Amino acid sequence: MMETSYWDAIINNDKSFDGVFFYAVKSTGIFCRPSCKSKIPIQKNVHIYKTAVEAERNGFRSCKRCCPTDRSWVDSSEEISNKAIFIIKQNFQDEVQLNQIAAAIAIDPYHLLRTFKKHTGKTPLEYLQEVRLTKAREALLDTNQTITEIALNHGFNSTAYFSTVFKKSTGYSPSKFRKKIFSSVN
Template identity: 45%
Template sequence: MSFLNEEVMWDAVIHCQEAYDGLFCYAVKSTGICCKPSCKSRIPLKENVTFYSSVSAAMADGYRPCKRCRPNLLQSNEEELVQSIKQLIERDYHHTLTLEQISLHVGMSKYHLQRVFKRNTGMSPLEYVTKLRVDEASTRLQTTEQTITDIAHDLGYTSSAHFSNVFRQQTGYTPSEYRMRR
């Protein structure tokens, strides 16, 4: 945002300039809402406006996306969006990963994220996390002597009992039974 100073951004807001959409967003303290520069809503008082480089940054500060201009849906290509979500999940599935964290990362509501992801992959983000974890656990159970407890903790489960339950639901085997199959 080096070429964007507050004066340029404010001018873009008061003139509803679409050319600046995606380059920054603004948040209005009095309403708790963030908008695209091209939003056709009433122009806020300048002293109530804060500028952000992204919608996700504004949302992280507690602002909600405007229902009129929907700044959180700037990315129109759902396939690219889903690919971005999958990359985030694939990078971090070993850790606790919530829908809230993912939604803040991509800059959209968790409800919309859930719908878009499921429509494009056939599963929810949580189901995708579970699939990745079970796939890796299956490989480790077959190729290593690592304990079930260690595998569970390495994959982000807080207890081996929870891990065993999820693994059995997904594969039809307990981790011990699965390991004996090798």
């Protein structure tokens, strides 16, 4: 029995599943990417394969419409990571989740997680936290905003959480960090 999410991806031409699986149709002898715009097959005639090679080994030929063996449709890990970084930097004040970033890039969340970590050495959410902390440090130095305002304006849900994360990162509480920097300047 086919997973419901795979069938949904096929009937909705869901690009985020491209590269996650390929589907082959017994009646036509052809295999496609999930985003293929070809006619929706009869479900009982569909076989799921993890790779194009596996589908070919089982006697299916590549679709001429979606060209599943042509890998040019797949973004490189650098492109995927750069797109995710752009989204993170544009939305760091908001509650950002892995699923949202993946949806914006139109790839599977787990593929994003693996690719991003391989390319940057961090998960997207670790990177998000780093961006928030960097921006918060800048705000501590360049503005007169209160610690609470900085915390809430930089994506932290509470001052206590912000203080904990900030201290873990810098070794100082936000208020001590601000005092230390200003006292060393004077």
